[in-house]
Amino acid sequence: MKFGLLSTAALCGLLFATSASAQQGANQAVKIGILNDQSGVYADYGGKYSVEAAKMAIEDFGGEVLGKKIEMVTADHQNKPDLAVSIARRWYDVEGVDMITELTTSSVALAVQELSNQEKKIDIVVGAASSRVTGDACTPYGFHWSFDTRALGVGTGGALTEAGGDSWFFLTADYAFGYSLEKDTGDIVKAKGGKVLGAVRHPLNSSDFSSFLLQAQASKAKVIGLANAGLDTTNAVKQAAEFGIVAGGQKLAGLLLTLAEVNGLGLQAAQGLVLTESFYWDRDDKSREFADRFFKRTQRMPNMIQAGTYSSTLSYLKAVKAAGTKDSETVAKKLKELPVDDAFAQGGKVLANGRMVKDLYLFEVKKPSESKKPWDYYKQLAVVPGDKAYPTAAESGCPLTK
Missing domain, CATH: 3.40.50.2300 (Response regulator)
Structure with missing residues (x-):
């Protein structure tokens, strides 16, 4: 019993020393x-x-x-x-x-x-x-x-609405990011005089977008806003091509599309997509x-x-x-x-x-014939000034600023 108590004490001491050493x-x-x-x-x-x-x-x-x-x-x-x-x-x-x-x-x-x-x-x-x-x-x-979602909404949503894309339907990832991107972009569209005709939400990491795309197509909206990212965006773009959505006159807006996804799609599939990024390697x-x-x-x-x-x-x-x-x-x-x-x-x-x-930048994805070297994917359409893209701290809703 005495040996056990000593062993326990020794073990506790060892653990304390190890913890103290790690800290x-x-x-x-x-x-x-x-x-x-x-x-x-x-x-x-x-x-x-x-x-x-x-x-x-x-x-x-x-x-x-x-x-x-x-x-x-x-x-x-x-x-x-x-x-x-x-x-x-x-x-x-x-x-x-x-x-x-x-x-x-x-x-x-x-x-x-x-x-x-x-x-x-x-x-x-x-x-x-x-x-x-x-x-x-x-x-x-x-x-x-x-x-953030507001900056992306100002960049892509604002530009496309001003260019005549004044009716929108959203294909939205069903979690916090998607909701925020849909709301922030929708607010910008409406502020620019456009209309939001509806939205459909899909699970994260979806492989089949057919039912969601058919609803978007049936809405007759001029712009289908992809309020998703990563593989969800690339899968949606690829399947939209199979349904002839762009060929039928509707425009796809990649609301969170980056160089990585464009590279994954390839220029043949991604050409003409309008997107906003805060960095481009060849600027x-x-x-x-x-x-x-x-x-x-x-x-x-x-x-x-x-x-x-x-x-x-x-x-x-x-x-x-x-x-x-x-x-x-x-x-x-x-x-x-x-x-x-x-x-x-x-x-x-x-x-x-x-x-x-x-600042952020509004880009259009180049056609394959316009690309002159590897990773030459974007042509810049506009600069989105940071002070326009983001609200002031006081306007942000952050309680720390009140």
């Missing part, structure tokens, strides 16, 4: 988590390529900050909010992670942001789109980087230099999610350095003070609600 190690590093979909419907949209972009940012920063090594962990949340929260909680409580970024999938992003607020840890959403992230669900530690010298380095590592050009993850990681590290600490409140304050200047954004600014504001 001490965590305190001696600045640790970043990349949490996203790496095997499902959004695997090309962000996935392992966003992980590589974050690695580039850490390397470009020099691998350490405040004399501490910069470490990175990564995981696949499988588009499941409960799994994502479980991973994030372990990262925060056990592994000493200081900041989580990427966070593709709006339901995941909103759940992890709520946990991050409880834990007083910084999260920077890049891959998720819901404008609620810096709206009614905003937190003192939450940031939204690359785009200027800075974007081309970054894209060339990214291509050497991944054999593909980056989209706005991957370039945005590079920027969110780099901006966080700059804020830690400027703050002189990795304390979340101090770093969050610095993130809102510092300008964002890198390959992704020039002259970007972070509002009081955590929304990073920069």
